[in-house]
Amino acid sequence: MDWTSNLQGLFGGILIGISATWLMATLGRVTGISGIAGTLVTARPKGDSAWRAAFLAGLVTGPILLVLAGGDLGNVVNEPNEIIGDPAGGVLSMLIAGLLVGVGTGLGSGCTSGHGVCGLARLSPRSMAATGTFLLSAVVTVYVARHIVGGGA
Template sequence: MDIGASLSGLLGGILIGLSAVWLMGSLGRISGVSGILSGLLLERPRGDSAWRLAFLLGLVSGPMVLILLGGELGNVADAPDEVIGAPAGGVGLMVIAGLLVGVGTGIGSGCTSGHGVCGLARLSPRSLVATLTFLGVAMATVFIMRHLLGG
């Protein structure tokens, strides 16, 4: 077991939790990425764009800062011995998958960060059902892709 990767994951989890608490404490908002993005792109409430844009820029710029400081992105490299590696289906499949996830977050009224991190922390029954659904579908997808379709 790689202790460095475990500590990296632990630190990342702590930072996600702290950012969710900070957003809730300072603005009274849920740290659900799909809701923040859709609020910025679709709803555009007056005076509500600055924090949404700052949150999303922080989300994307974190890995960039890590790279600039000489860090590594861990298991997203396309090395064959990595845990995840390069996307198996290419960019087109990734775009389709991203669009499907977007539709799913609309249907589910939130994403894994909103339901799984913030909703579960608030003991929301709806978020528990949503999170169990996300996890169940993810497990079924991996099983089908790896064991039934041989991917």
């Protein structure tokens, strides 16, 4: 068992919890990435975009700073010298997947970070239903990909 990966996951989870709590305590906002990003590019209250831009910039610059400091991004690659590997299904399938995620977050009124982290912590029935749907969809997707499409990997 690789304890380093477990500790990295634990530390990352703690940071996610702290950031969600901090945003709720200081601004009264839920840490839902789709809502933060979507509201940044659409209509929003005046003066509400600075924290959204800073939050999204942190999501992008955090991993970059980690790599520059000599850390790694975990097990996202197949080769030791790569930072991020090629998309498993090709670029077109990744674009389609991203589009479907965007449509899904719109239909579900949020994403896994908003519903799964913040909504469950607030005991929101809507978030409980959404998170259950996310998990069920993931189970079905893995089953279909491995046992029907992929031939039983």
